[in-house]
Amino acid sequence: MGPASVFGRAPRVLMYHSISPSHGPDPHALRVAPDRLDQQLAHLRRRGLQGVSVAEWLVAVDRGRARRLVALTFDDGYRDFVDHAMPVLDHHGMTSSVYVVTGKLGGRSDWDQEPSLPLVTADDVRAIAAAGHEVGSHSGTHVRLAGATAAERTAEIADSRRALAEVLGRDVPGFCFPYGSFDEAAVQAVVDAGYDYACVTDDHTRPRRHAIPRFFVGQKDTGLRLEVKFLRHRLRARSRAAAS
Numbered sequence: 001m002g003p004a005s006v007f008g009r010a011p012r013v014l015m016y017h018s019i020s021p022s023h024g025p026d027p028h029a030l031r032v033a034p035d036r037l038d039q040q041l042a043h044l045r046r047r048g049l050q051g052v053s054v055a056e057w058l059v060a061v062d063r064g065r066a067r068r069l070v071a072l073t074f075d076d077g078y079r080d081f082v083d084h085a086m087p088v089l090d091h092h093g094m095t096s097s098v099y100v101v102t103g104k105l106g107g108r109s110d111w112d113q114e115p116s117l118p119l120v121t122a123d124d125v126r127a128i129a130a131a132g133h134e135v136g137s138h139s140g141t142h143v144r145l146a147g148a149t150a151a152e153r154t155a156e157i158a159d160s161r162r163a164l165a166e167v168l169g170r171d172v173p174g175f176c177f178p179y180g181s182f183d184e185a186a187v188q189a190v191v192d193a194g195y196d197y198a199c200v201t202d203d204h205t206r207p208r209r210h211a212i213p214r215f216f217v218g219q220k221d222t223g224l225r226l227e228v229k230f231l232r233h234r235l236r237a238r239s240r241a242a243a244s
Contacts, residue, residue, distance in 0.1 A: 011061075011207050012230070013054065013071040013199065015214040018078045018117060019085035027113045032219050034084045041092040043223035044070055051094030053134035054212070055173050058197055072096035073199060073214060075138060075176060076109060077125075079118040086131060098128055099138035099176035099199070102160040105167070111142040111178075122167045129168055136174030137164050137195075144181035145189075153186060158193035173197065175210075187211055207237075 017030035019037055032040075044051060051072040052060075060066035072089070074081055077100030089096055100120055101109075108116040120128070129135050139145070140160040145153065157175065164172045173196035177186065180201025187210050190198045198210045205213040215233050217226070 011071075011212060012049075012069070012233070013057070013073060013212055013214040014051075014217050015199075015201060016072070016074045016085075016217055017076055018080055019074070019088070020078075020080040021084065025115055029218055032217065034088055036219055036221075037085065037088050038091070039223070040217065040221060040226060041088065041094060043226060045092060046223075051089070051092065051096065053095045053097040054136075054197060054199065055097065055134045056095060058209075071214075073176070074098045075201075076142070077101055077105075077120045077138065078109065079120050079124065082120065082124050082128065086128070086133070089133075090131070095132050095134070097134040097136055097174055097176075097199075099136045099174070100125060100164065101138050101140065101142045101178075102163040102167075103140040104142065109142075125164070125167050129170075134174060135164065135168060135172070136176060137161050137172060138176045139178050142178045144179050145177055145186040146181040146183045148186060150185075153189040157186070157189045157195075161193050161195065174199070177201070182211065 016032060019034055020031050021033050041051060049068055049070045051070050054071045054073060057066055057069050057071040060069050074096055077098060081098055104119050106121040107119050109119060110116050125135050137160040139156040143156060145156060161172050175190050175195045175198040177200050182200060190210050197212060199212045199214055202213055205211055207213055215229055
Protein backbone atom coordinates (compact mmCIF):
# COMPACT_ATOMS: atom_id res chain seq x y z
CA MET A 1 0.00 0.00 0.00
CA GLY A 2 1.52 3.34 -1.03
CA PRO A 3 1.98 6.40 1.19
CA ALA A 4 -0.93 8.31 -0.35
CA SER A 5 -3.36 5.47 0.39
CA VAL A 6 -1.97 4.93 3.89
CA PHE A 7 -1.88 8.54 5.07
CA GLY A 8 -4.07 10.50 2.72
CA ARG A 9 -2.73 13.48 0.89
CA ALA A 10 -1.97 15.58 3.97
CA PRO A 11 -1.66 13.82 7.33
CA ARG A 12 -2.75 16.16 10.13
CA VAL A 13 -0.04 15.69 12.75
CA LEU A 14 0.70 18.70 14.96
CA MET A 15 4.04 19.20 16.72
CA TYR A 16 4.36 20.94 20.09
CA HIS A 17 7.25 21.19 22.53
CA SER A 18 7.06 23.08 25.84
CA ILE A 19 3.71 24.13 27.36
CA SER A 20 4.34 26.73 30.05
CA PRO A 21 3.09 30.11 31.31
CA SER A 22 6.71 31.25 31.73
CA HIS A 23 7.78 34.58 30.22
CA GLY A 24 11.47 33.68 30.40
CA PRO A 25 13.84 33.39 27.44
CA ASP A 26 12.60 31.12 24.64
CA PRO A 27 15.32 31.35 21.98
CA HIS A 28 13.81 28.76 19.64
CA ALA A 29 10.16 29.83 20.13
CA LEU A 30 9.24 26.33 21.34
CA ARG A 31 6.99 27.42 24.20
CA VAL A 32 3.20 27.67 24.03
CA ALA A 33 1.25 29.10 26.97
CA PRO A 34 -1.45 26.86 28.47
CA ASP A 35 -4.19 29.36 27.61
CA ARG A 36 -3.02 29.43 23.97
CA LEU A 37 -3.03 25.63 23.86
CA ASP A 38 -6.57 25.75 25.23
CA GLN A 39 -7.59 28.14 22.45
CA GLN A 40 -5.96 25.99 19.78
CA LEU A 41 -7.64 22.79 20.96
CA ALA A 42 -10.97 24.61 21.24
CA HIS A 43 -10.53 25.69 17.62
CA LEU A 44 -9.98 22.08 16.57
CA ARG A 45 -13.15 21.06 18.38
CA ARG A 46 -15.14 23.82 16.67
CA ARG A 47 -13.97 22.39 13.37
CA GLY A 48 -15.26 19.00 14.43
CA LEU A 49 -11.77 17.58 14.87
CA GLN A 50 -10.62 15.28 17.67
CA GLY A 51 -7.06 15.25 18.98
CA VAL A 52 -5.55 11.79 19.51
CA SER A 53 -2.16 10.11 19.86
CA VAL A 54 -0.27 9.06 16.76
CA ALA A 55 -0.81 5.40 17.67
CA GLU A 56 -4.58 5.96 17.82
CA TRP A 57 -4.50 7.99 14.62
CA LEU A 58 -2.66 5.23 12.76
CA VAL A 59 -5.22 2.63 13.82
CA ALA A 60 -7.92 4.91 12.41
CA VAL A 61 -5.89 5.51 9.23
CA ASP A 62 -5.53 1.78 8.70
CA ARG A 63 -9.31 1.44 9.02
CA GLY A 64 -10.08 4.43 6.81
CA ARG A 65 -11.61 6.35 9.73
CA ALA A 66 -9.15 9.19 10.35
CA ARG A 67 -10.96 11.98 8.50
CA ARG A 68 -11.95 13.90 11.64
CA LEU A 69 -8.82 13.13 13.65
CA VAL A 70 -5.72 15.20 14.34
CA ALA A 71 -2.64 13.63 15.92
CA LEU A 72 -1.13 15.77 18.69
CA THR A 73 2.56 15.33 19.52
CA PHE A 74 4.84 16.83 22.17
CA ASP A 75 8.59 16.51 21.67
CA ASP A 76 11.40 16.27 24.24
CA GLY A 77 9.41 15.24 27.32
CA TYR A 78 9.51 18.53 29.20
CA ARG A 79 8.21 18.32 32.76
CA ASP A 80 5.74 21.12 32.04
CA PHE A 81 3.69 18.64 29.97
CA VAL A 82 2.48 17.09 33.23
CA ASP A 83 1.75 20.41 34.94
CA HIS A 84 0.31 22.42 32.07
CA ALA A 85 -0.49 20.37 28.96
CA MET A 86 -2.20 17.36 30.51
CA PRO A 87 -4.91 19.39 32.29
CA VAL A 88 -5.78 21.23 29.05
CA LEU A 89 -5.85 18.03 27.02
CA ASP A 90 -8.02 16.37 29.64
CA HIS A 91 -10.41 19.34 29.61
CA HIS A 92 -10.93 18.88 25.87
CA GLY A 93 -11.10 15.09 26.06
CA MET A 94 -8.02 14.70 23.86
CA THR A 95 -5.00 12.43 23.98
CA SER A 96 -1.52 12.88 22.55
CA SER A 97 1.89 11.35 21.96
CA VAL A 98 4.81 12.47 24.13
CA TYR A 99 8.33 11.65 22.93
CA VAL A 100 10.90 11.42 25.72
CA VAL A 101 14.70 11.28 25.71
CA THR A 102 15.25 8.05 27.59
CA GLY A 103 18.79 8.74 28.78
CA LYS A 104 17.78 12.11 30.25
CA LEU A 105 14.71 11.20 32.36
CA GLY A 106 14.63 13.39 35.45
CA GLY A 107 17.37 15.60 34.02
CA ARG A 108 17.37 18.76 31.96
CA SER A 109 17.30 19.55 28.25
CA ASP A 110 21.04 20.13 28.02
CA TRP A 111 20.88 19.92 24.20
CA ASP A 112 18.92 23.20 24.18
CA GLN A 113 20.37 26.67 24.06
CA GLU A 114 20.09 28.05 27.59
CA PRO A 115 17.94 28.06 29.55
CA SER A 116 17.63 24.28 29.72
CA LEU A 117 14.33 22.94 31.06
CA PRO A 118 13.48 20.10 33.48
CA LEU A 119 12.42 16.82 31.90
CA VAL A 120 9.93 14.19 32.99
CA THR A 121 10.98 11.47 35.41
CA ALA A 122 10.31 7.76 35.06
CA ASP A 123 7.35 8.18 37.43
CA ASP A 124 6.04 11.00 35.23
CA VAL A 125 6.31 8.74 32.18
CA ARG A 126 4.18 6.11 33.87
CA ALA A 127 1.65 8.74 34.99
CA ILE A 128 1.39 10.16 31.46
CA ALA A 129 0.73 6.69 30.05
CA ALA A 130 -1.78 5.92 32.81
CA ALA A 131 -3.68 9.09 31.84
CA GLY A 132 -4.22 7.70 28.34
CA HIS A 133 -1.39 9.36 26.44
CA GLU A 134 1.13 7.52 24.31
CA VAL A 135 4.79 7.75 25.33
CA GLY A 136 7.36 7.16 22.61
CA SER A 137 11.11 7.43 22.26
CA HIS A 138 12.90 10.60 21.18
CA SER A 139 16.24 8.74 21.20
CA GLY A 140 18.59 8.10 24.09
CA THR A 141 20.45 11.43 24.23
CA HIS A 142 18.80 13.73 21.65
CA VAL A 143 21.37 13.61 18.86
CA ARG A 144 21.11 14.06 15.11
CA LEU A 145 20.74 10.66 13.46
CA ALA A 146 21.48 11.59 9.85
CA GLY A 147 25.01 10.32 9.27
CA ALA A 148 25.17 8.42 12.57
CA THR A 149 27.29 5.27 12.83
CA ALA A 150 25.68 1.85 13.20
CA ALA A 151 26.65 1.80 16.88
CA GLU A 152 25.12 5.23 17.43
CA ARG A 153 21.92 4.20 15.70
CA THR A 154 21.66 1.11 17.90
CA ALA A 155 22.21 3.11 21.10
CA GLU A 156 19.86 5.92 20.21
CA ILE A 157 17.07 3.94 18.53
CA ALA A 158 16.97 0.29 19.60
CA ASP A 159 18.42 0.71 23.10
CA SER A 160 16.14 3.65 23.87
CA ARG A 161 13.11 1.54 22.93
CA ARG A 162 14.18 -1.20 25.33
CA ALA A 163 14.85 1.32 28.11
CA LEU A 164 11.46 2.98 27.71
CA ALA A 165 9.68 -0.38 27.55
CA GLU A 166 11.25 -1.24 30.91
CA VAL A 167 9.96 2.01 32.42
CA LEU A 168 6.47 1.54 31.02
CA GLY A 169 6.20 -2.21 31.34
CA ARG A 170 4.75 -2.35 27.84
CA ASP A 171 5.68 -2.21 24.18
CA VAL A 172 6.81 1.11 22.66
CA PRO A 173 5.41 1.58 19.13
CA GLY A 174 6.54 5.14 18.39
CA PHE A 175 9.82 6.93 17.66
CA CYS A 176 10.46 10.59 16.89
CA PHE A 177 13.68 11.74 15.21
CA PRO A 178 15.47 14.49 17.21
CA TYR A 179 15.73 17.70 15.19
CA GLY A 180 13.90 15.83 12.43
CA SER A 181 17.35 14.58 11.42
CA PHE A 182 17.29 11.26 9.58
CA ASP A 183 18.55 9.38 6.57
CA GLU A 184 17.59 6.05 5.04
CA ALA A 185 19.93 4.15 7.36
CA ALA A 186 18.24 5.74 10.38
CA VAL A 187 14.77 4.93 9.03
CA GLN A 188 15.81 1.31 8.49
CA ALA A 189 17.23 1.18 12.03
CA VAL A 190 13.84 2.31 13.37
CA VAL A 191 12.13 -0.44 11.38
CA ASP A 192 14.68 -3.04 12.53
CA ALA A 193 14.26 -1.98 16.17
CA GLY A 194 10.59 -2.94 15.97
CA TYR A 195 8.91 0.45 16.07
CA ASP A 196 5.54 0.61 14.36
CA TYR A 197 6.09 4.19 13.17
CA ALA A 198 8.32 7.26 13.40
CA CYS A 199 7.74 11.01 13.13
CA VAL A 200 9.91 13.71 11.59
CA THR A 201 9.68 17.49 11.94
CA ASP A 202 9.37 18.43 8.28
CA ASP A 203 6.00 18.71 6.57
CA HIS A 204 7.73 18.72 3.17
CA THR A 205 8.58 15.04 3.62
CA ARG A 206 6.82 12.34 1.59
CA PRO A 207 4.48 10.58 4.05
CA ARG A 208 5.44 7.05 5.02
CA ARG A 209 4.90 5.10 8.19
CA HIS A 210 8.45 5.49 9.52
CA ALA A 211 8.86 9.13 8.45
CA ILE A 212 5.51 10.77 9.18
CA PRO A 213 5.59 14.51 8.46
CA ARG A 214 4.28 17.00 11.03
CA PHE A 215 3.85 20.73 11.22
CA PHE A 216 4.98 23.01 14.03
CA VAL A 217 2.49 24.81 16.27
CA GLY A 218 3.67 27.81 18.26
CA GLN A 219 2.48 30.57 20.56
CA LYS A 220 1.46 32.85 17.67
CA ASP A 221 -0.80 30.26 16.07
CA THR A 222 -4.33 31.51 16.58
CA GLY A 223 -7.27 29.79 14.92
CA LEU A 224 -6.73 31.76 11.70
CA ARG A 225 -3.03 30.97 11.58
CA LEU A 226 -3.80 27.30 12.20
CA GLU A 227 -6.15 27.34 9.22
CA VAL A 228 -3.41 28.86 7.07
CA LYS A 229 -1.03 26.12 8.21
CA PHE A 230 -3.60 23.43 7.43
CA LEU A 231 -4.02 24.91 3.94
CA ARG A 232 -0.28 25.21 3.34
CA HIS A 233 0.15 21.63 4.53
CA ARG A 234 -2.45 20.42 2.01
CA LEU A 235 -0.86 22.41 -0.82
CA ARG A 236 2.57 20.97 -0.06
CA ALA A 237 1.09 17.48 -0.03
CA ARG A 238 -0.48 18.08 -3.45
CA SER A 239 2.86 19.27 -4.79
CA ARG A 240 4.52 16.10 -3.49
CA ALA A 241 1.81 13.94 -5.06
CA ALA A 242 2.12 15.74 -8.40
CA ALA A 243 5.90 15.29 -8.40
CA SER A 244 5.77 11.59 -7.57
